[in-house]
Amino acid sequence: MIRWQRLATFDFAKRVFDVLASGAALVVLLPALAFIALLVAVNLGHPVIFAQPRPGLGGRVFTLYKFRSMKNSDSDRGLVTDEERLTRFGTILRATSLDELPSLWNVLKGDMSLVGPRPLLVKYLDRYTPKQKRRHEVRPGITGLAQVSGRNALTWERKFELDVDYVESRSFRTDLRILLATVRSVVARDGISADGHVTMTEFMDAEAVKGRGQ
Template sequence: MAGRSRPYDALKRVLDVVSASVAMIVLLPIMLIVAVLVAANLGRPVLFSQERPGEDERIFTLYKFRSMRDADKAKGLVTDEQRLTRFGKVLRSTSLDELPSLWNVARGDMSMVGPRPLLVEYLPLYSVEQARRHEVKPGVTGLAQVSGRNAISWEDRFALDIKYVDERSIGLDLRIVLGTLKSVIRRDGISAEGHVTMSKFGEAGDA
């Protein structure tokens, strides 16, 4: 990783392991309740898993709580808008669907703070500058998430990701965590304009 010392990286890893482990223990009752509610509202499995690119574009399996019904053309469940239920919207707006990602942090796939892990299919679409977001571990939250979440453009999102890569520090990480708590409480930037979540990168108009 460019531009940061080993002490920072080592300290951040320790903080990640401690914070993720403590959070999983403290939030276990809530996670069990959410799991039961997901099973009741959306069926099994209760976890959503998907391959995502991490640091140095290494592929890992991301875990989240399911927030959408299974795609089913016969039932007209094709788009995200059709598959996302009212219950799923609540999970996403409160970020409860992200809780299983704490396991990814404890494992070392992710950090508590960093650029959000996006789809593997986006990798060939990045410019050289945009691809720099993979110089660090992806995060449960990041600078883009406290600067508009899904409501900002892809161009702005990637610019913020690179800004984080270049300026990351324990102090910045702490400010992002505090900012994330505020965003979740206010439910800011849950969706992009005209979308139930966020537009797909590579659609017309993306930088």
């Protein structure tokens, strides 16, 4: 009971901090956001913002906002895979995490938090084990424990282990450590992609992986 009360108090205080921090960041970064939007329009065209449904707290679906980092899919021009659609400009956006800045609006709205498990694809919801589903007990984050522990270079299993570890041990000290580690990770450009891929391979549940191997 004491632990539940402690987590409830932390979650409330964290939400207050998220609102204040994301609101202030959006105001301060407005010129930078406008400049990046212009660069995206020039280099990748429109739309400038990438919007996609993602599951959040309790598995409820919201619309995630990011700057576009890939060209539109076009089979006639050979732009189908992520490798084909990702440009040098898009790679820089991802490596510096500048593509994530519009997600501050998601934080302000309450869809996300500054720190938490990354919001993944809606189609993954039915592929999680009961333990992996615990990642949805908290708001998803712009950065998280998995992101500062290897990012896309980690296996899916390890990422989910770290997500659940965060859910169980979340605290102000943990969030501060993750935020500081995020700055170091972005500067060092660690774990931007999975081995042999420009992004992350698709997550498949255990039965699907077993079926592929037969």
